[in-house]
Amino acid sequence: MVELKVKTRPIGATAVVGRLGHPQVTSETNGQVDVVTGASEQGFNPLDLMFSSLAACLVLSGRIAASKLGILDRLAEVRAHVTGEKAEGGPSRITRFIVKLTVEGDLSPLEKTEIAHMAEDICTVSNTLKGSPEFSVEIG
Numbered sequence: 001m002v003e004l005k006v007k008t009r010p011i012g013a014t015a016v017v018g019r020l021g022h023p024q025v026t027s028e029t030n031g032q033v034d035v036v037t038g039a040s041e042q043g044f045n046p047l048d049l050m051f052s053s054l055a056a057c058l059v060l061s062g063r064i065a066a067s068k069l070g071i072l073d074r075l076a077e078v079r080a081h082v083t084g085e086k087a088e089g090g091p092s093r094i095t096r097f098i099v100k101l102t103v104e105g106d107l108s109p110l111e112k113t114e115i116a117h118m119a120e121d122i123c124t125v126s127n128t129l130k131g132s133p134e135f136s137v138e139i140g
Helices: 046-068 109-122 124-130
Strands: 013-016 024-027 032-034 075-086 094-105
Touching (some): 046 094
8 A cells, every 4th residue: 555645834924014114924934925005005915815825725726626536637727816895894804705716628517617616625725714713812
């Protein structure tokens, strides 16, 4: 029997902001993103980062799904556009995620649909957002 070795990746992020300026976010693997706060500033704001995480997870999960189905060789592209609706009253939150998932390639409509549904089931971010994860906040 072949034993599969799964290499885990460190996960997490640290955000820092001073009295003035914009937050800077650093991942556990040293990736960095500057966060914008103005409505007309180009770049990622915190909500964009959340939507980006969901979009990226869904497209990666779509590729995994195609591989599991044995049709990766016919997959050309998986594209996800994610936005949402903010709550009108407090607390400030997104009440609805709007996802458009497009699967391109030499695939039947049924195969494209199967990839899309499997991607949603595989994606850690979508599974987390659908649940009610606990928060553990330490004051330091």
